Amino acid sequence: MYAFEIEKPTTLADALAALKEEDAQALAGGQTLIPSLKARLAMPSKLVSLAGIEEIKGICTADDGRLCIGGGTTHGAIAREAADRFPGLAGLAAKIGDPAVRNRGTIGGSLANNDPSACYPSAALACGATIVTDRREIAAGEFFLGLFETALEEGELITEVRFEVPEASNYQKFEQPASRFPLVGVFVARYADRGGVGVTGASEGGVFRWNEAEEALASNWSADALEGLSVPADGMIEDLHGTPEYRAHLVKVMTQRAVAAAG
Template sequence: MYNFDVERPGTVADAAAAMGREDAQALGGGQTLIPTLKQRLASPSVLVSLTGISEMAGVCTTDDGQVAIGGATTHGAVARDAAALYPGLAGLASHIGDPAVRNRGTIGGSLANNDPSACYPAAALGSGATIITNKRSIAADDYFQGMFTTALEESEIITEVRFPVPEVSDYQKFVQPASRFALVGVFVAKYAAGVRVAVTGASNDGVFRWSEAEAALSSDFSADAVKGLSLSGDDMISDLHGTGAYRAHLVGVMTGRAVTSAA
């Protein structure tokens, strides 16, 4: 590690002001950022801790029936407090990492880093969520722009995420045993307007929607509907944990399991 300053603002306005400092970096639970700093893949001079901002924590419902989750809400709190409101999302949160990770990591931090193997990006994209910052609202379809890349601008902070609640949903992931990240994870959500399927952990471009599966499942919401579908492994991540072809195969398997569990 190296020397850096830490600021602990108490409001979103104070946090935004602190983020205006040169080389400032927002700090949620630190589950992704701290390892990044240790490996010297990032070297901010100021860390702005967001975990003490009470207005950015908690789970509630909006007037139009969406589930609103503060950006500083931990995975454990989502698993507990969203269980009755959005079971599929709560189930996803309950299987992130281990208890220590779930009690420190935050939904805002996960979405801001957009790790290609993180679980929340699949939930946000699969739900058609809206990411709300201190400056604007961003549709999930516009927010994710590639591996570790988002639409966030400098000094922009995720204050809240709003999820439209589906009729049924489920998340299934094939866990990489050492890191407990998703080697492949699939979030399936069935709405009156159709089905959304979002895949994490597999593509070199980060989280993505599987449009062919969405079309098939919108006509027939069953695991049989995706059995004949396949993805190319050419654009998939290939590493010591699995080839691109293996990940492409897992996408189909996890999608089928998610549909079966949801239905």
């Protein structure tokens, strides 16, 4: 590590003020940033911890029925507290990392970092979630711009994520055993008039919606509806864990499993 200052505000207003200082960076759960600091991949002179800001934590149901999750809510809290209201998302959160990661990492930090293998972006896209910041509301389809890229501006913080809760949903991921990140992860969501399919871990462009599968599932919510479909291997990630063709195949397999599990 190296020398840096750390500030621990207890209000959102104080955090935003601190982030206006030169070379200040927000610290949510730290599950990505701290390893980056250790490897010198990031070297801010000041960290602004969001851990003590209670106003961006918690889960509630809005008047319009949407589930509203504070950006500072941990994966563990979502796994426990959303189990009855949104079991698909709770199941996703329960599969992230290990207990230490789940009790530190936050949904806001995960979405803001937009790791190509992060789990939440697939759910946000599949459900058409709204990402709320201290300045505006951003539709999930406009939020994710590419690997580690989002629509967030300098100093902008995610304060809440709003989900339209589906009638049925499920998340399936094919894990890389050492990291527990998905080689491919798929979140499916069934609504009265549409189906949502969000895919993470597979594409060089980051998280994406499998539109062809969504169209098929809208009229026939079953794993069989995907039988004649395939995902092009072009643009899929190639690394020591698998070829583009392998990942393209996994997208279909994991989507079918998720649809079957969602019921």
